[in-house]
Amino acid sequence: MSPDQSAEQARRAVETVWRMEWPRLVAGLTRVVGDIDAAEELAQDALVAALEQWPRDGVPPNPGGWLMLTAKHRAIDRVRRNQTFARKLAELGHELVTEQPDSPEPDNAVEDDLLRMMFTACHPVLPEQARVALTLRLLGGLTTEEIARAFVVTESTVAQRIVRAKRTIAAKRVPYEVPGSDELPERLNSVLAVVYLIFNEGYSATTGNDWVRFELCQDALRLGRVLAELLPAEPEVHGLVALLELQASRLPARTGPANDVVLLADQNRSRWDRLLIRRGLAALGRANAVARDRSLPPGSYALQAAIAAVHAMAATPGDTDWRRIAGLYAVLAERFPSPIVELNRAVAVSKVHGPAAGLDLVDTLVTAGVLDTYHLRYAVRGDLLVQLDRYEEARAEFTRAAELTGNKAERALLLDRAAASARRASVAGEIRSGGT
Structure with missing residues (x-):
């Protein structure tokens, strides 16, 4: 291999290791220096050093350990300039004396740091959008440009959200720690909700040209798996991971060759990922199992995962156990009531008791004035109306759904369904005219 090829290989190794090690680096350095901004700067310094040295000297045996040790050396220079960090300097000095670049940190230290960072980034004091941006930045390793592209907002908007989030954490003195048992349920719910939101945006993008954003789904899956390793005694963590794995298994079949939307009933199930x-x-x-051990009922994510499991085990759409799905949605609606759960339950009920029964449930939502700006309420109602041969009404529902969605691929599908409903309404009208 030529020197140029070796240097290029080293640069690629730096990029790969950087994406993999970024969360651990920032989490570990935040523990050491007590400041997220400073931790990010030190991690960047280590990256620059790697880009300078690895192409010349080769990739070290333990790249992550090398980056962490290099960053800590930079931290020594930083804390020396501030007398208030005398204690931190002593701690760093001890770590540098005892730590070798080729010796990885103990697993429990890495896990503790990642868990602290996750609860800090998803603290309830932060607005939801800020939690998502900060989580993707610190734990997903995404740049502000990548986050902006994923959520179809400007890079400056993402940067402002992250800056404000860090300022809020500092101003509110949010502790860099895992909450105690009295605070854990509320805080954990916030963490799980952010991971779920990231996955959902990847699974069905709210805006943009692409209906599926695989990178966001992968980031959410990775975060969920990390949480499951760090909190094995929390049943809802496993429930969320189960839901994400099962939903992600369908990703290869959710879009067609032209990046068009493929609905569940039309998907080629041989393309579903059996490993997932x-x-x-x-x-x-x-x-x-964990819920039983703790005498807890299934949580929201576990119930949704159970529904996804029924779909996953059906070899064909006709094999789907809709009665079981409707029963699970009934439990979900009773324990975790929400209009969206009711909308999904309406679909399941229609499969068991007919489209009129499903339409009654949707019309209850309409009468209550909920989900008025949610495009899927109109899409579901349109589908049920088609099944009842009420094509002109269905056309209006699909058209309204298309107006409300911000996703180009989904809008195209809804407009196609509106047009199809209009054609069927016309044919039905002609048949009625011919029979008079």
């Missing part, structure tokens, strides 16, 4: 299905079913089993 097995992983999801195993995670669901763990969620149920």
